[in-house]
Amino acid sequence: MGSPIQAQAGAAPPWWRNRRLIPWLVQVGVGLVVLVLVAFLVGNLVRNLTAAGLLLSWSWIHNPSGFDIAETLLPFNAALPYWRALLAGLVNTVRVVIAGLVGATALGTLMGTASFSSNGLLRRLARIYVEVIRNIPLLLQLVFWYFVVFLQLPNGTAALQLPGVVLAKSGLYLGHTALVNGVWQGSLRFTVEFTALLTGLVVYTGAFIAEVVRGGIAAVPQGQWEAARSLGFSPLQTLQRIVLPQSLPVILPGLNSQYISLAKNSSLAVACGYTDLYSVAETTLNQTGRAVEVVLILLGAYLVIDLLISALMNGLNQLVQIKER
């Protein structure tokens, strides 16, 4: 409603009562306040940083880091520059996020569909799982998994052994496993830190995804189930072929926010001793004092991850939209 009304014969109203001007005055006013505030803060920032000799610069990023990273996919040592360290941290983050997304989706879908099982015990267990996990802080769950479960695992010969899988205090080993001089070896090895973080993230996010999936399936009209049954489909087939595809447009947006949530929650890795991007950044800050730059890198990296996930989910969303007239 912003188009002008011709005033009848008579003067235009004074500016403070003019319906056309008021919105612009409000915006100008708010804009000025914000501008002044920002100028004040930024001015202080620049002044204080200059005084501390920490004004924005990126040259420090090529200096040798001087610290080691506990686990990293890329080769790294203390002599390599900071940007290599941050990159290694980023790779670690991406590793655990991708594994987490896969695991959480699997677990969440399982528990979400379990809510519709014919088995009363399974239904109730799924409900209890969600209600318990949702009300306990993630950080508490992570330290629980790391300190109480994984660090208490037996080692050596007492480790949990299944064909192709060995779970010990020293890590999770997959593939060809062998005990060599009291130390486990395997074709694929995951550290305890990684496994604990992954388990915590998967269990936590899985509960929320279970809710999303449950809501999506519940949104499919009851008539679909009835029609499927009358056509002779088994409940599992109904779920797979008829109900789940229709629930996807409802599930995907919720899944998007859960995925982004998981990506952001991976920053709590420092509680599990896993050297993700945040933990490397924190160490970098402690060593260089370059607060502004490090924070910018952190914010930028997580923003990019979020945007990538959102772009992927939006693309998927387009694909699963039910074509309507």
Add this chain to the structure above:
Amino acid sequence: MTSPLSSAAAASPTVMVEACGVEKWYPNGFHALRGVDLCVHQGEVVVIMGPSGSGKSTFIRTFNALEDFQQGSIVVDGMPLSNDVRNIDAIRREVGMVFQQFNLFPHLTVLENLTLAPVLVRKRPKAEVERQALQLLERVGIHEQAQKYPGQLSGGQQQRVAIARSLCMEPRIMLFDEPTSALDPEMVQEVLEVMQELAREGMTMVVVTHEVRFARQVASRVVLMADGQVVEVAPPEQFFTNPQHERSKQFLRQIG
């Protein structure tokens, strides 16, 4: 049958609404109102009819600035509709509106729906407003429902509450935007009766409706709008039995 109101209008021809050459374009370029003129006198009941999309609702919504217009002028009760916020607020106090979807406030009781505006806008004491509200509710026949919530009432009851709510502000003009179109058929009559009673008491009313019987019984004039323009204006007995314009004849054929 001449409505007694037209003689009243002839006796005291105070102009309540004067619209001259009103033009409105929507942002997408659609020309909704094409130079509409209308003059509504005090005590008149003007019924506006027409096919859907003809701009009737848009037109009456310009009277209380719920819709803007680009050209022309509108004067309501002597106050021009301009960009002056004070003018617009003053006009809205004097113009009551009843919507097709009732638009009652669901989180307030019926009584609170009525008393909200007079207390906040006209700054009248609450006890006095409540007394008036209860009287109005009795007039429209919903006295016992005063403490109920709108969700607990039927459509016809809700619309009557909506009328009472507008009346509680003591407006000089009442606008009705298809007040019975969203009602089940058996509830239409109770609302029309309330509107008829209002007209008998001399309220100036502009009504957009499809109810032909109401128009015949109550209207001082019937206005036919089509494609954003006024096609014909005539007293009801002339309009329905001997329409002049081809478009009017077409419309009357369509509504049977």
Add this chain to the structure above:
Amino acid sequence: MPMPSSLQRLRRELFATPLDSLISVLLMGGLTAAAAGLLHWALAQAQWLVIQANSTLFAIGRYPLDQQWRLWLLTTLLAAATGITWGLLRAWPRPDRPARLWPRNDVLASGLLALLALLLPAALALTPPLQLRWWGITALMLLARWGAGCWGPRVPGPIRRLLPLAWPVLYLLGMVLINGGLGLMPVPPSQWGGLLLTLIESSFAILLCFPLGILLALGRRSDLPLLRWGSVLYIEFIRGAPLITLLFLGQNILGFLLPGGVAPERVWRAAWVLTVFAAAYVAEAVRSGLAAVPRGQLEAARSLGLPVHQALIHVVLPQALRVALPATVGQFITLLQDTTLLSLIGLLDLLGTARTVMANPAFLGKNAEVYLVLAVLFWCCCAALGLGSRALELRLNPNANVRSTLANAKA
């Protein structure tokens, strides 16, 4: 002869198909094994001394012993206020239905409270004077509830309108009692810890993020481009950042933003970061609430002559907030849980206190006991908030279908 119905139901629920029977057997076996193991550990192996010996630390951190009477006073006042509010809410009839003074839920809740008051102090091995104090406080709350229920309806109108003001006053009074000032000896925030710090941080953030979130939501839906894009920028920036990063930012950069490099206390820095963070998510919840209010509501209010701000306050926002209630309370619950992140920036909230306790050589390795107790504590608080939200939903909208589970809303 027909089987008893409960047995039939059991068979139908658990053993309807062969697959179901298998699942049931496996689950029941697994559950009993896990429960037995947990019980054995809890009763035989676990050493709960770590909780009992440090209960004060967990409750209030390193608050000076001689000033703790202030916290007792505050707790007593809060208990009385809660009891009175509870009783009054039950006693005052709604416009369309009579009041029910002692519904079944209330009886259950009162019983539960009494039980907790009797058992918990003993379980925590508190000294008898402390145990007595807790009994006294619980008794006071229940008494206040009963009294308010009896005499509440006789309270005259003008006082009734002023009563809700008691809570903000109490909150401010609480801040003074905890912090110091007005003649009381100041207790620096570095000495606040445990549950006290957790509650201070979360209550501060919850109280402030709500109005801020509403403003942002209104801004996001505004027609004015500057307000809309400003709100969008704020919301999307915050939602894209992990909380720990923002807390990190708050701790390290906030000091540079003020003249002279002066930085406010770490506790307050974190509280403001939590507020700013949660406001973005609350804004999203309120925004969907605003979208659910039909346009006609605002039109009707404006056509009655109500100016915009009054139309918003009296017509649009009440309806929008009712719709947004589950998601908003979900955000508050998340906020309460997010206070645990303060332990990662060196503040001594519940989790931070736990870690310092476990660093004590005497209690090394008692992780399981401590984390379990904390988990139960958090679970109870969050579940209670969730129940409260559902009850509030039902009260505000008795006709609505309240199967709306609390929105997770973490992203």
